[in-house]
Amino acid sequence: MDLQKINVQKSERKENLDNLIKQLAYPLIAIITSFVVGGLLVAAFGSNPIVAYSAMLRGSLGDITSIGETLVITTYLILTGLSIAFGFRCGLFNIGAEGQFVMGAITAVWIGWGLKGLPPFLHVTLTLVGGALAGGFWGGFVGWLKARLGSHEVINGIMMNYIAVQLSNFWVRTSLNQDGKAFSVEIADSAKLWRFSETFSVFSKTRLSGGLFVAILVALVAYYVLNKTQKGFEIRAVGFNQHAAEYGGINVKNNIILAMFSAGLFAGLAGAIMTSAMQYRVNQLMGFTGFGMDGIAVALVGNNHPIGVIISALLFGILQKGGPMMQIEGIAKEVVFIVQGILILFVAANFVRIMHDKYKINKELKNSLNKREGK
């Protein structure tokens, strides 16, 4: 009896370990494959992929300044990745992260520039929270439309992205304009988030800020909320099976609104950090910043898990910061975005897992056929 129990436990543990290995191995294989495909593309145009990728690494991790700037990008990507991941966990595709990011950034200018004479700690906090809330409402509205009127969050999200860009541009051109230039006024000194360069002289040339800690902290909170609280359970239940969740007494509509609002909070916070710590102002936007779209790749590769998101945000930070260095070596920096696109395709299509399963089934078939023939 006891022996049986131990055996069951053992096999369970083995299964868990197997799952863990698979969870890590599939994205890893997808990442390597995407880099290989990107490398082939580089080689096809007569450049050396090894030169390209080592330039990329040099550009992103070569010295303390580039590491700092890589982490700047990572800061945004953790939050936008988290935004998309949170939506996915509730079965929603928050393609509107881009617009929420923009709203967060411009709202932070409003608060950072408009309020005056506040103590720095309070002003910074208000700026960040205000930006996050703006993103939250921008996302929550899409959730509300979905829950109450049944209109698709992807279509509304895309539309809200463009509306956010236009609204931001309108303000940058009118109310918040700086002397007719193509950017907004600068926020007050009291609204500026602490930068590493203020305390450590090694970081003097980077814009790396306390935003990194804020992002990691938020990711940990998101992990806790999703996995350890009742609300998180409800959100995941809705994402897993809406009908079952409803049958189990969970209010699906409210959870959809809540999930989109939270997703918006994260993306809005990312925008607010950009204003409060990196740029101190918002520029006239010609298109999207791209951080919202990159969040999709970050979330997918991070398996929609907050901790996975932190790791994959770092990977994409390296990719994007390293791109321009490839340009210097005479290789178009777009290679990194091509790698990113291929990577999303692989992960979204579950390419590695499906291929692995197919391979396994074929092998088993062959084995059993061979056995029969052998007999």
Add this chain to the structure above:
Amino acid sequence: MREMTFLTLLAIMIPATLRQATPLIFSALGGNFSERSGVVNIALEGIMAIGAFFAVYFTFITGNPWIGIAGAMFVGGLFGLLLAYLSVNFKANQVVVGTAINILAVSLTTFLLVEIFGRPGQTDNVNKIADLGPLNILTYVAIIMVFVTYYIMYKTPFGLRLRAVGEHPKAADTLGVNVYKTRYICVSISGMLAAIGGAAMAIGNLSLFKEGMIGGRGFIALAALIFGKWNPIGAFFACLFFGLAEAIRMNLSGYINVPGEFLFALPYILTMFAVSGFVGKSIGPAASGVPYEKGER
């Protein structure tokens, strides 16, 4: 005198509207094929960029813009096949895959721009498709295509099948319609049409490819499709309307007291109204976005 100015206004605005609407019409029709067969094509934006680039590339090589169009259709069709392959065979989330194709397509064009034309920003000037009267030939082709699409979709057996596959794939399968094949064909057509849409911008309205020249028109085309209730004729009028908004912004923004940003945002705001049911609810094909599994109940 006043009447004269009104006539001149019309003489500027009507061709300008049609010129702006042409790329949208092609892409919206492309979206129509794909969505009606049950595959969400959010990759229209990226495929338009691909179409614009390859139209210029093939024209650059051969000097003949019509070969440019054919080349654009070919590559656009390949991207359509990629979307079909991943959404039909791998049953991937079509919206996510579409987004990935957008990222891939846009970065591929900028990459090839640098590698082939040797500089970022824009390509050399190439021959463009000729004008016929006040309008480009492609504009006439677009209008003809609206009716061709309508005919195919509502008057032919193939059209019936493709709509059935998008509404109720199981029922269609039971009746012997090959769901996978139909979706493959429709998404490939979708890619080709979206590519012509991009080509219409690059070698119809302009004569070169510029980085970021699509600027969200793929999404506006998608919006027009929704606004036009997933119907070629409706989508056509929506495209004209969005084309008008664009033409007003480009030609008249100095004369009227509306911020340009508002005119930019107008198509998007209207689309949100349309999908949310404020101006007659727009409901898509029932199986759009749902992968079909044979034998599933």
